[in-house]
Structures are given as structure tokens and as C-alpha cells.
Amino acid sequence: MCHPSCVEYFFWEAFVVNTVNVALIGLGTIGTGVARILSEYADRITDAVGSRVVLAKVCDKDLSRERDITLPAEMLTDDFERILDDPSISIVIELIGGLEPARTMVLRSLQNGKNVITANKALLAQHGAELFDTAKKHGVTIAFEAAVCGGIPILGTLATSLQANRFQSIHAIVNGTSNFILSQMDEAGTNYQDAVNEARRLGFAEADPTMDVDGTDAVQKLAILARIAFGVRVDWKTIPRTGIEAIEAIDFRYARELGYKIKLLAVAASTATGLELHVSPTLVRETNPLARVDNAFNAVRVTGDCVGPVFFQGLGAGRMPTASAVLGDLIATVLGRTAITFKALELWEENRNGIAVKDPREVRGKSFLRMRAVDKPGVLHEISGVFGRHGISIASMIQHAGENRATGEHQEVKTPVSLILTTHDAREGDMRHAIDELERLDCVYGKIVRIGLLD
Amino acid sequence: MCHPSCVEYFFWEAFVVNTVNVALIGLGTIGTGVARILSEYADRITDAVGSRVVLAKVCDKDLSRERDITLPAEMLTDDFERILDDPSISIVIELIGGLEPARTMVLRSLQNGKNVITANKALLAQHGAELFDTAKKHGVTIAFEAAVCGGIPILGTLATSLQANRFQSIHAIVNGTSNFILSQMDEAGTNYQDAVNEARRLGFAEADPTMDVDGTDAVQKLAILARIAFGVRVDWKTIPRTGIEAIEAIDFRYARELGYKIKLLAVAASTATGLELHVSPTLVRETNPLARVDNAFNAVRVTGDCVGPVFFQGLGAGRMPTASAVLGDLIATVLGRTAITFKALELWEENRNGIAVKDPREVRGKSFLRMRAVDKPGVLHEISGVFGRHGISIASMIQHAGENRATGEHQEVKTPVSLILTTHDAREGDMRHAIDELERLDCVYGKIVRIGLLD
Structure with a gap:
């Protein structure tokens, strides 16, 4: 069935079909790695x-910055329109991170019929619905393995x-910065701030690691995991999260006494009454493989019914x-698997699956609580009364006697006692009320530190 | 562009394209599980x-056996030809195991244009080349995730x-039976035979577990892993293997003293001089995640250059x-990903990748050796001389003094001493010669137990 354009067709076969042009937006740490593999190891991708996969354009707003890769000048641009306008580019890799201009660039790439690959968990957690819908409308795809747990193909x-x-449950360590800080505190016995500084020094934390240590990064990743594993679309801002900022060296000592490690866990668990989602520092039993995931490693424990x-x-x-x-x-995008x-x-x-996200107040779980209380008769009675009124049953209690410290004026000041409690399963709503009430008691000083407990 | 066959076309779309007929060969343990999910959880597959995925035929040579699943009589057959002859069946799941008749059934299914899914590692290790080639020739596929490490999607x-x-290396625990036996011996301090009996009792070992404990199953799986990860086709029979039969309770005690666990490891490691492949009981450092994989669990540690x-x-x-x-x-087969x-x-x-399998004699590694030797002057000198002549350097040595046992005749008999050696990296060929020579010495009793050593 040869026709007049036959020769042209074969030319096209050989030189266009067999070459896939890719553009990269964002030449930061990861972008440089991708560019390097695409240049240096082109053979393995081929x-x-x-097909020949060619890095055709690289877009970055700052082309003058020093980088440990040299790319041909004609490949580089600081003008995103040059990527959009190039019909030979079928795949755009977005690695600038953050919401804007990433959102606009990804949307416009999709609208222009380009497949997108991104590592941007914030973007997907915030604007996933809009992006997936746009991709569907324009018959293209978004791939985002790198957005959750980097190298783990989860x-x-x-x-x-x-x-x-x-899937029945996912328990995951998804934030390497937090995990590094917790490992440091545990192994070296350092306090929180020293561990943060050490993480910064070694490049495991950014200058401002707030989003890592306060659980924001983890809930965004959890929202994406929940989307894939349970088919639910959830606003990441509604997922309860507790960061690691309040953890102190002493908590690791208590954890060790009880046979646990402290990890920042992202949890999704399917129950008869809906999907439980939360991110919180958690005592993980030492026999659980998650307890042995140290430093910058991530890990995911998935349970499926089969x-x-x-x-x-x-x-x-x-x-x-x-x-x-x-x-x-x-x-996968080039091959068509994506x-x-x-x-x-x-x-x-x-x-997708008719699973609803459970009201966070209805989630049940065990807790470890540490508080500072006045060391005088009747205090334990008062504190335990609060738990009792909220229907929370105490599983164990450790009270460390207050040390008598000498002050500068040679007077003895009685320091408050540290009171450590673990509870049996309790309703989250009840636990929050109990903690609020305890923190308002005259005999309890400051904030109560609460850590989840996973057996 | 409607044409005369338009109505017929739509009929076909709705009733043929949207139904995928599947046949299952082998209604044993796994077959029953697959049949059950396909029947009871048809909605999740759909x-x-x-598409509607329908279990159309189930073939087993013994249909009278009691099973905990009831399938419609018209679905069941003991005649494989009924599957072959049915053009509506596009996918055949082979779960009978073993080489024949599995090989013939898979080949004929492929030749008849049917895609195959199999869990049969022996078949793939032995006849993979023939099967893959046949599939390619007939434009169909073979999928075999279940053949290696069951539930781990490796x-x-x-x-x-x-x-x-x-990939740089794969270190894997691929045989659950062996791992269960080793865990039993370690935890309960039982001897090998008692642990085998316990594994049988709990269903973790078959009546005859020879292929599991002698490393046959593991080398077959290793051959498949090496094919996928390193692109090499290797005859599984040429891969050096040592089983766990010679391991004794005392080895776990020594391992613990040194900070190791004993695991049956399947190893593939890419070196400048080729791909190293072997299966052997190995001392794995307690800090290595593989050391903590207990009982019937499998595990794989892959290292990739990125x-x-x-x-x-x-x-x-x-x-x-x-x-x-x-x-x-x-x-994956129905969707087209396979x-x-x-x-x-x-x-x-x-x-595929131009990687050659290394001569096993050239593989270098550390060893743990346990032997029984006469307790008399000059023996250590004689033994260390053998290592020296073969260029093997001893890293550590433990000698446990022989106990003086009283015999029935009130005579004292000096029992041989246990001698435990660890070596530095040594060439496999040299190590084998040294062990042969040692076993021929008058002062060494019986066989030397050798365990690899992974730091």
C-alpha cells in the first residue's frame, strides 16, 4: 500500500519516531542528576x-549559576515558552518544585499535548485533581514516582x-530529614536543635527545615500514597499531623526502656468505618522493621489482603x-506503560473505591504522653481523673522523682517531676480533649508531649 | 464511516473485547487461591x-480431590486440549509446577496464541530460553512475577x-523453607533435623524438602533474577550452590559471638571481571537488614548505581x-503492560548487556570454617600451613578445648577440638583446594563446614 509520501514516511520512521525529545525544567540538584544520566548514560536509556531519548531543552531561571555539568549552550534557555513552542518535545520533566510557576508550567505542558514527569509532591498534593483532569482531557500522562520516597519504587x-x-494499611517513613534528626537524637543522645544543626551540616536538612520537621512534607506524600493505594482524594491540609519539634532526648530513653524506637510515621489504615490518615511521631516496637530504618532512609510497610x-x-x-x-x-512514558x-x-x-476518609476525631490509637507536673500529694489523682472522665484507660505510668537543684542563692528549688504515661486504645477526639484539660491544670507545667504507639 | 458490519462490530466491542477469558492449569494450593480471587473478587479485577476477566476453564488431572472451593462443573476439565481448542481463551495461567507436562502445556499455549502466566521457577530456569523465544515468535507474552519471592514484586x-x-548486586533470601529452618535453629537452639520436622509440621516444608534445603530452588530463582537484572542467560546447574544441611546449632552460637546471623543467600554481583553468582549459607552482619529476615519471609537487597x-x-x-x-x-497482561x-x-x-558470568573459581570472598581436629601439638601449625600454601589469609581463629569425656569403661577419651576460622578475601578456587587438602589431613576429622561471610 505504498503511496506518494512513502519515502517521507520512512524518513519520519527512522528519524522522528525513533527519537524522543525531552525537556527538563529546573536544573537544581536533581535536575543536574537527570541531565547527567541522560547525557552520559544515553546508551542505557536507548x-x-x-528509541533514542534526547535531552533537547533545559530551562532554568538562572543559567549563570555554577553547576557540575556542562551542557551545550543551544540546549539551555531561561524562557519556558521555548519548550512549549517546540512540537518535537513530547515529554517535559518538571523539577523546579513548589506550587508556582510549577503548576502553570505543568498545566500548559499538558495542554500542549506533552507528557509530564514530576518529583513535585507539594504540587500533586495541592493541585493533583486539576492536573490529572487536564492530562486526561488532553490525552497525555503525568508520572510521579519520584514525588514519594525518592528511590523506593512504591x-x-x-x-x-x-x-x-x-490494601489494609500503609505505615511509612517518608521524610528523610526528620528520620535523620530522630536517629541522631537516639544514637548520639543529642538534643533536638543540635541534631537539626548536624542534619544541616551534612546536607540532610535545608537551611529552613520547617516543612520537613513539622510533618507538612509527610502529609503531602501521605495524600499521594492514599490516592494511589486507596483511591481517595483528600485535601492534605485536613490530615492531622504532628511534627518532631517537641521530642526530647529523654523520650528516646523512655522509648528504649519500653522496647521502642521513635519514628515520624505517615499512616493510612483502612477500617470498617473509613480510612484513617495521620502523620505523627510514633513509638515503633523494636521488632518492627520500621524501627530499624535509620538516618536518611525512607521505608514503607504495606499490608494487602492477599x-x-x-x-x-x-x-x-x-x-x-x-x-x-x-x-x-x-x-515507562516512552514505552507506553505510563x-x-x-x-x-x-x-x-x-x-475511586468508595472509601471515605474517617473523621480524625474517631480514629483510635495508643499514646505515649510526657508531662511535667508539680510534685505534691493529690496530683496523680487529679491527672488520672482527667483521663477517666474522657474514658481513656492508662496502660502504664513512670514517675521520675524531681531532682533538688541548688540555685545561685543557695536555696533548694524542687523541680517538677516528669510523668510518663502510656494509654490503651483511645478515641482521638477524647485524647485531644483530655490533653487540653490537662494542660489547663495548675499542677501541669507547659505543653504535654504526645507520641503515638505502634505495637 | 459506518459500513455493513457496523452492528456486528459494536456487538463484538461490547461482548468480546470487554470480556477476557482465562484458563487455569493446576488446582493445587496456589491455583485454588487464584480461582477463589477470580470468582469471589471479580469486581476488583474488573x-x-x-474489562470483565472470566475464569473460563480450570484443568487439573485429578478433579475428584477434596478442595475448599466449589467451581461449576462445566468449568472443570482434566483434558488440556479443551483449553487449547478454545479460541476465546487468551490467557493461560500455569500452576502445576515441575518440568513436564508444564513445559509442553506452556509451549502449546504460546503456539496457540495464548499469553501465559506462570509461577514455575524450575520451568523458567530450565527452559526459559525456549519458552521466551516461542512467545516472541507467536507475538504473545509470559509473565512470571510469582516465580521468584512470591509476594515481593521484585x-x-x-x-x-x-x-x-x-545493577551492582543482589543479595536475596529466596527460599522460605530454608529461612524458616535456620530461624528455628537460631531461636530455639534446635538441631537441623528437629527444625526440619518443625517446618514440616507447620507447613513450611514439604515431606521431601531436598530441593529447598540443598539450594536447588534458590539457584533456579537466582538464575531468573540474574536474567532480569543483568541480562545474562545462565544455566542454573552451573551456579555454585551450598545448602544448609551441614549447619549445626553450634554455628549459630559462634555467629552470635561474632555479631552475625546465618542466612541462605542467593548472590549476584557485578564486578569488573564478570558477574558473580552463587547460593550459600552466609554469615550476615546483624546490622544488615537481611540478618533480620526471619521465618518464612523472603527478602531482596538490590544495589543500583543510581x-x-x-x-x-x-x-x-x-x-x-x-x-x-x-x-x-x-x-498487567490484560492491560497490555506485560x-x-x-x-x-x-x-x-x-x-543482553554484554555481561559475562565469571568463572566461579575466580570469585573472591570471606569464609567462616568449622572443623574438628585432633588436640595435639603441631596441628594448628599443619592446618595454617595449608591455608598459607593456597595464599589464604586467616582473619580470626577460635579453638574450643576438647572436653574429656568419661567412657563406659572408665577410661578418658580426649574428644577432638572444634576449630573455627574466618578468612580474609580469598579466591574460590584456592579455598576449595585448601578445604580438600585439609579434609585429607589425618588430624582433621570428617567434613569441614563452610559458611560465607558478608560484612
């Missing part, structure tokens, strides 16, 4: 996809190999692990 | 693929999400974990 696995399961528990551990951040995920997505999975996941649907 | 992950990496180390743990066998893998493959991945992997090629 091997994997059977999203792809939940969405493909483990797809026959109904497969049982499956545990994944790997580097959650950093240039090369994240680049591995981005390039895995690139290969198109199949993206269509099957129906991420643009409001709620 | 949700995942957007093959899919290596072949997709982590594909941007050059992603770094990634660790996976899950149930390696059993009805539902294996069914999870089979059904994940089924979904076709893409199968084509990209080029498993029919002799050697």
Missing part, C-alpha cells in the same frame, strides 16, 4: 526503550504489581536516587 | 482492568521502576501472596 508497585490487593505485609526500604531523597525514579518514569497505568488509575475521579 | 520492579540503573541500596521484604510463598503476584500479572515490558526485556536474547 537500550531500555529502543507508587509504581502499589499501582501495578500489587494491584490485585485491597499479599500480607510487604516492606520497602531505600534512599528517599538525594540527587541520584530521585533521578533513578525520574528516569524510570521517563522509560499511559496504560495512568488510564487505569483514574486519578481524576473524586473517589 | 475495576483494575476495565521482578516487576527490576524490570520497570528501577530500569534506569545498572538508586543505591533498595531493600524488599515479604512472604515468599503461600497461597495468597503467590496468588497476589499471579493476579498482578493477569491485570506486552510492553516483555518486548523491552528481550529475554530471548542470549546475553
Whole structure:
């Protein structure tokens, strides 16, 4: 069936179909890693996809910055329109992070018929619905393995190999900065601020690590995990979160006495009354594999109704692990696997599996509480009365006698006692009320530190 | 563009395209699990693929056996030809295990244009080349996630999400029976035979567990892992393997003293001089996540040049974990993901990445050796001389003094001493010669127990 354009067709086959042009937005740490692999290891990408994958354009707002990669001048641009206007570019890799201009760039790429690969969890958690819907409308895809747990191929696995399961729970360490800080505090016995400084010094924390240590990063990732594993679309801002800022060195000592480690866990658990979601520092039993995930590692423990528990551990951040995920997505997008999975996941649907997110106040769980209280008769009675009134049952209590400290004036001041309680399963709403009430008592000083408890 | 066959076309769309007929061969433990999920949870498969996936035929040579599932009589057959002859069946799930008739059934299914899903590692390790080639020739696919590590989605992950990496090494616990036996011996201090009996009693070992404990099962799985991760086709029979039969309770005590656990490891490691492959009991440092994989769990630690180390743990066998893998493959086959991945992997090629398997004698590694020797002057000198002549350097030595046992005749008999040695890195060929020579010495009794050593 040869026709007049036959020669042209073969030319096109050989030189266009077999070359895939890719653009990269954001030449930061990860962008440099991706650019390097695409340049230096082009052969392995070609091997994997059977096409020549070419980095055609790299867009960054600051092209003058010193970088440990040299790219041809004609590849570089600070004008995003040059990517949009280039019809030969079929895939855009967004690695600038943050909400804007990332959102606009991704939307416009999709609207221009370009497939998108992104590592931007904030963008997906905040604007996922709009982006997935736009991709669907324009017949293109968004791949985002790198957005959650960097090098651990968790999203792809939940969405493909483990797809026959109904997932029962996910317990995950998704923030490497927090995990590094907690490991430091535990191993070196340092206080919180020293551990943060050490994490900064070693490059595991940014100058301002607020979003990492206050749980924001973790709830954004949890929202994405919940979307993939449970089919729910949830506003990440509504997921209860507690950060690690209030944890002190002493908590690790108590945890050790009780046989636990302290980890910042992102939890999604399917129950008869809905999906429980939260991020909180948690005492994890030492025998649980999650307890042994130290420093900058991430880990995910998924339980499926067929497969049982499956545990994944790997580097959650950093240039090369994240680049591995981005390039895995690139290969899958070129090969067409992403198109199949993206269509099957129906991420643009409001709620795929009919699972509702549970009212956080109704979630039940065990807690570890540490408070400072006056050391005088009747205090324990008063405190335990508050728990009793809220229907919370105390499982164990440790009271450390107050030390008598000498002051400058040679007077003895009785310091408050540290009171450590663990509770049996209690309703979250009741626990919050009890803590509020306890913090208003005259005999309790300051804020109560609360850590979840996972057996 | 409606034409005369338009109505027929729509009919076909609605009733043929949207129904996928599947046949199952082998209604044993796993087959029953797969049949149950396909019957009871048909909705979740339909949700995942957007087509109705129907279990159309189930073939088993013994239909009279009692099973905890009731299937319609018209679905059941003991005649494989009825599956082959049915053009509506596009996917055959082979779960009978073993080489024949599995090989013939899979080949004929492929030749008849049917896609195959199998959990049969022996078949793939032995006849993989023939099967993959046949599939390619007939434009169909073979999916086999369930063949290695049951519920752990390791093959899919290596072949997709982590594909941007050059893999550096795989260290894996792939045989649940052996791992259960080793865990039993370690925890309960039982001897090998008691642990085997306990594993049998609890259903973790078959009546004849030879293939599990002698490393056969593990090398077959290693051959498949090496095929996917390193692109090499290797005859599994040429992979050096040592089983766990010679391990004694005392080895766990020494291991503990040194800070190690004993695991049966399958190892593939890429070196400048080729790919090292072997299965052997190994002392694994307690801080290595593999050391904490107990009982029937499987685990894989993969290191990629971009992603770094990634660790996976899950149930390696059993009805539902294996069914999870089979059904994940089924979904991927129906959706078309398997076709893409199968084509990209080029498993029919002799050697995809130009990596050669290293001569096992050239592999270097550390060893732990336990031997029984006469307790008399000069013996240590004689033994260390053998190591010296073969260029093997001893790292540490423990000699436990022989106990003086009273015999029935009130004579004292001096029992041999236990001599425990660890070596520095040594060439495998040298180590084998040294052990042969040592076992021929008059002062050494019986066989030397050798365990690898992984730091």
C-alpha cells in the first residue's frame, strides 16, 4: 500500500519516531542528576526503550549559576515558552518544585499535548485533581514516582504489581530529614536543635527545615500514597499531623526502656468505618522493621489482603536516587506503560473505591504522653481523673522523682517531676480533649508531649 | 464511516473485547487461591482492568480431590486440549509446577496464541530460553512475577521502576523453607533435623524438602533474577550452590559471638571481571537488614548505581501472596503492560548487556570454617600451613578445648577440638583446594563446614 509520501514516511520512521525529545525544567540538584544520566548514560536509556531519548531543552531561571555539568549552550534557555513552542518535545520533566510557576508550567505542558514527569509532591498534593483532569482531557500522562520516597519504587508497585490487593494499611517513613534528626537524637543522645544543626551540616536538612520537621512534607506524600493505594482524594491540609519539634532526648530513653524506637510515621489504615490518615511521631516496637530504618532512609510497610505485609526500604531523597525514579518514569512514558497505568488509575475521579476518609476525631490509637507536673500529694489523682472522665484507660505510668537543684542563692528549688504515661486504645477526639484539660491544670507545667504507639 | 458490519462490530466491542477469558492449569494450593480471587473478587479485577476477566476453564488431572472451593462443573476439565481448542481463551495461567507436562502445556499455549502466566521457577530456569523465544515468535507474552519471592514484586520492579540503573548486586533470601529452618535453629537452639520436622509440621516444608534445603530452588530463582537484572542467560546447574544441611546449632552460637546471623543467600554481583553468582549459607552482619529476615519471609537487597541500596521484604510463598503476584500479572497482561515490558526485556536474547558470568573459581570472598581436629601439638601449625600454601589469609581463629569425656569403661577419651576460622578475601578456587587438602589431613576429622561471610 505504498503511496506518494512513502519515502517521507520512512524518513519520519527512522528519524522522528525513533527519537524522543525531552525537556527538563529546573536544573537544581536533581535536575543536574537527570541531565547527567541522560547525557552520559544515553546508551542505557536507548537500550531500555529502543528509541533514542534526547535531552533537547533545559530551562532554568538562572543559567549563570555554577553547576557540575556542562551542557551545550543551544540546549539551555531561561524562557519556558521555548519548550512549549517546540512540537518535537513530547515529554517535559518538571523539577523546579513548589506550587508556582510549577503548576502553570505543568498545566500548559499538558495542554500542549506533552507528557509530564514530576518529583513535585507539594504540587500533586495541592493541585493533583486539576492536573490529572487536564492530562486526561488532553490525552497525555503525568508520572510521579519520584514525588514519594525518592528511590523506593512504591507508587509504581502499589499501582501495578500489587494491584490485585485491597490494601489494609500503609505505615511509612517518608521524610528523610526528620528520620535523620530522630536517629541522631537516639544514637548520639543529642538534643533536638543540635541534631537539626548536624542534619544541616551534612546536607540532610535545608537551611529552613520547617516543612520537613513539622510533618507538612509527610502529609503531602501521605495524600499521594492514599490516592494511589486507596483511591481517595483528600485535601492534605485536613490530615492531622504532628511534627518532631517537641521530642526530647529523654523520650528516646523512655522509648528504649519500653522496647521502642521513635519514628515520624505517615499512616493510612483502612477500617470498617473509613480510612484513617495521620502523620505523627510514633513509638515503633523494636521488632518492627520500621524501627530499624535509620538516618536518611525512607521505608514503607504495606499490608494487602492477599499479599500480607510487604516492606520497602531505600534512599528517599538525594540527587541520584530521585533521578533513578525520574528516569524510570521517563522509560515507562516512552514505552507506553505510563499511559496504560495512568488510564487505569483514574486519578481524576473524586473517589475511586468508595472509601471515605474517617473523621480524625474517631480514629483510635495508643499514646505515649510526657508531662511535667508539680510534685505534691493529690496530683496523680487529679491527672488520672482527667483521663477517666474522657474514658481513656492508662496502660502504664513512670514517675521520675524531681531532682533538688541548688540555685545561685543557695536555696533548694524542687523541680517538677516528669510523668510518663502510656494509654490503651483511645478515641482521638477524647485524647485531644483530655490533653487540653490537662494542660489547663495548675499542677501541669507547659505543653504535654504526645507520641503515638505502634505495637 | 459506518459500513455493513457496523452492528456486528459494536456487538463484538461490547461482548468480546470487554470480556477476557482465562484458563487455569493446576488446582493445587496456589491455583485454588487464584480461582477463589477470580470468582469471589471479580469486581476488583474488573475495576483494575476495565474489562470483565472470566475464569473460563480450570484443568487439573485429578478433579475428584477434596478442595475448599466449589467451581461449576462445566468449568472443570482434566483434558488440556479443551483449553487449547478454545479460541476465546487468551490467557493461560500455569500452576502445576515441575518440568513436564508444564513445559509442553506452556509451549502449546504460546503456539496457540495464548499469553501465559506462570509461577514455575524450575520451568523458567530450565527452559526459559525456549519458552521466551516461542512467545516472541507467536507475538504473545509470559509473565512470571510469582516465580521468584512470591509476594515481593521484585521482578516487576527490576524490570520497570528501577530500569534506569545498572545493577551492582543482589543479595536475596529466596527460599522460605530454608529461612524458616535456620530461624528455628537460631531461636530455639534446635538441631537441623528437629527444625526440619518443625517446618514440616507447620507447613513450611514439604515431606521431601531436598530441593529447598540443598539450594536447588534458590539457584533456579537466582538464575531468573540474574536474567532480569543483568541480562545474562545462565544455566542454573552451573551456579555454585551450598545448602544448609551441614549447619549445626553450634554455628549459630559462634555467629552470635561474632555479631552475625546465618542466612541462605542467593548472590549476584557485578564486578569488573564478570558477574558473580552463587547460593550459600552466609554469615550476615546483624546490622544488615537481611540478618533480620526471619521465618518464612523472603527478602531482596538490590544495589543500583543510581538508586543505591533498595531493600524488599515479604512472604515468599503461600497461597495468597503467590496468588497476589499471579493476579498482578493477569491485570498487567490484560492491560497490555506485560506486552510492553516483555518486548523491552528481550529475554530471548542470549546475553543482553554484554555481561559475562565469571568463572566461579575466580570469585573472591570471606569464609567462616568449622572443623574438628585432633588436640595435639603441631596441628594448628599443619592446618595454617595449608591455608598459607593456597595464599589464604586467616582473619580470626577460635579453638574450643576438647572436653574429656568419661567412657563406659572408665577410661578418658580426649574428644577432638572444634576449630573455627574466618578468612580474609580469598579466591574460590584456592579455598576449595585448601578445604580438600585439609579434609585429607589425618588430624582433621570428617567434613569441614563452610559458611560465607558478608560484612
